[in-house]
Amino acid sequence: MAHDASQFSVDERELQSRRAFFELTDDDLRRLAALRPFAERHLDDITEAFYELLLGHLETRRFFPDDATVRRVKAMQRQYFLGLFDGRCDLAYAQNRLRVGAAHERIGMAPKWYIGAYRRYLGLILDRVFEEVGDPVEARAAYQSVQKLVAFDMSLALDSYIDANLQTLGRHQAAIRELSTPVIRVHDQVLLLPLIGTIDSQRAEQVMETVLMRITEEKAEVIIIDIAGVPVVDTEVADHLLKTTAAVRLLGARTILTGITAQVARTIIQLGVDISAMPTRARLADGIELALSIVGKTIAPKAV
Amino acid sequence: MGLRVLDAVELPIRYEANIAEVRRSARALAQSRGFDSFATAALTTAASELARNVWVHGGGGSAMVEDLSDGQRSGVRMTFRDSGPGMSAADLERALAGGFSTARSLGLGLSGTRRLVDEFAVDTRPGGGTVVVITKWTRF
Amino acid sequence: MGGPIPILKVGPNLLTTIHVELTDSIAEVFQQDVLRAIERTGAGGLVIDISVLEEVDTYVARVLADTGRMAALMGTRSVLVGMRPEVAATLVRMGYGMEGVETALDVDRGIARLASLKENR
Structure with a gap:
């Protein structure tokens, strides 16, 4: 990516307070890391099902004009998905997630679409977790951990989207000002x-x-x-x-x-x-x- | 999001030197809140006019300087209070319409000041003193 | 000459740079000092440099304009120079355009303006 539209960043304190509010504990991260083999098994079918939604609606299909784009974003999506099961949630992780919002702002994809897309993600994971994890208590705990991290990601994506959007506005206003008073x-x-x-x-x-x-x-x-x-x-x-x-x-x-x-x-x-x-x-x-x-x-x- | 007062300072206006202190206080706050140089000069000059009114016409009083936020923009609100002779509704109307003739510097002081700020309110009655409240916001 | 603002004789003119924040009393002392200097020197012109002033309210603006008018009564033309953009915008917004006061961008041009005023007299 050539440049990051968003200046928004997260420091250690912000990271910790956000994790605390989302109740995202080290236990959750351990549980997610333990789900890694599960994630690898379902990488392809979840990614395909995820894009079924995005390509099945006119409003979102226009963001993926050709097959090459679809292949590229699917590859990115696989990385993103596996990232949920790395078992870490540090500054590097947050910075990576922040880029999602800024990138969406750049292509003009409104938050409603990716909040909806996140919803499908959770649905796909929920079904498979309950199918494969035998003990319902354990399955519930595992799913809760996924949900916390996805919500955490969403919050970062929204913040960086808003920030990038404000900067776009500011740039437009400055440009208009410049254009309207060319001395x-x-x-x-x-x-x-x-x-x-x-x-x-x-x-x-x-x-x-x-x-x-x-x-x-x-x-x-x-x-x-x-x-x-x-x-x-x-x-x-x-x-x-x-x-x-x-x-x-x-x-x-x-x-x-x-x-x-x-x-x-x-x-x-x-x-x-x-x-x-x-x-x-x-x-x-x-x-x-x-x-x-x-x-x-x-x-x-x-x-x- | 509602209006929040982040900080407030009350300055006395009893001596002529206090006018300059009120002016400096307004300038410092405006600059620290990111007002551009034109907005800073406008607020500072308005503060100077109103502080002088308090000193000359109101026989002294005070200026309250407040640091505001409405969630989007920063603002500075200033409240000038004196317990001087006050004005009748007709006097006030004349003073706000501008023109020098009425109460010399008071006339242009009030009408001119109003044009420098975003919000402007006067509360006065004969014998009851005068309170002028002005607010200026960052442009966005 | 009691005030903190020096008034210099430069050639046929008086030159003064207001380098301090003008409080009401300093402004009044300044006015008296300028008029006495004119009386003493018989200067043909007066240049008042206000490029340092970050704000000029209507009181100070009036003292400055009046000083020029008083000087004119004594036969001395005056020019106000170096007003900052913020000061000009603020005074005009308040409806105080200082009509009748001669202005120039800086001291050099102020002196040139005085010379041309003298020619056209």
Whole structure:
């Protein structure tokens, strides 16, 4: 596996407290180790029956698009199954089980499917344990041990699934933030922010903060905000732009507003919004020219 | 999951120097709870405005600083109490509407502060002192 | 000159960097110190550097803006320089845009601004 999506990990203390809560004792582990020959005998039929469930439902079959995938996951499943009967439950074991949840999150398999799959596992094991272990008291104890470890595994898989999911969300939000406020340096001391899409107040705050940070970082004298890609410019959007302009002015820089369409110009005047604090231009090119003149540069035709 | 108060500190506001102490306490808690620099500045400035109100207009009082969690986000709640002259409902409304003219710094102090925080509540009556409670949360 | 904030004469201008947290009383002493320095030196311009300040509430903002207006009455133009992004965002959110106060990104540009203001007078 190339990378682990989940940062979630378990330390010795967490391992011990979780084992205590699942009442997973050393006796249980010994009992599981004693079932190892049983597990090896039933490795194939349990694995096959397990995949009957997963391949028998449309919702889960789509995770196994071809025979090669099915062969690969069956091999992994055999490892997983035998792991239950190794008779150990240490940090390495927990780390291995954590990967299950993260891997499922990565492929987009929701917890309900693998909780259901675990259920079938337990059912398959239950039948066979009671068939083969003669003494019902012993069989019950053996099955209880299996159940404890499977529940323990499930708890780890869920935790790592949730954690990986939160990180995916965080990454998406950061990406959206980055995409929604792409401040570009067009020239020494001149920045450009092309705004695209709807501006609500949360986004407006982000825009203001990003603009202010970038001006300070770049020591920019001018920021051009191009609103050609903003579908609706109402009083609220105008108000946000004016606030950003006021804050930019406090830093000692200036804002130029470009991309004012005929429709936007009409709206602004009809709404009675005073945006005289910002120089405005219809076209971005004119805004860039104005910005350059502010920083003491001009665009001149190349001498021939 | 419900709201939990993890820790609380009460600071007196009796001298001018206490305003800076309240401000520093708000800043330290916000930073340790992962507030970004903009949220930290907003909370700290709100604390400064309200602590000054307590000192100047309320004749002194206290600020309680609480460390909150709602299971998802961290928050800082601050409660400013004074036993000063308080305000009538009309005065309060005017103060919250902003504008300098009413009670000089009190006007912009309250209306401006409200825009810096996520939750804002005032309890006041003439002769009964003023309590202002503000809360700010981490963004997620 | 009683306050903790030094005010330096640099060329034709006064330059002061506020390097301590501004309490109300320090802010007031600072204002008096600046005005006395103008009186004493007859400086043409004043640069107030606030790049160290992590927060500026409306009281301090008003003292700073008033100081500039008072200096203007004495014939001295002033520029506020180096305001941090967080401070600017907070003041604007509170509805305090410090209109009429000249600003610049840093001390050098503040001095340049003073020179251009003088030309355009």
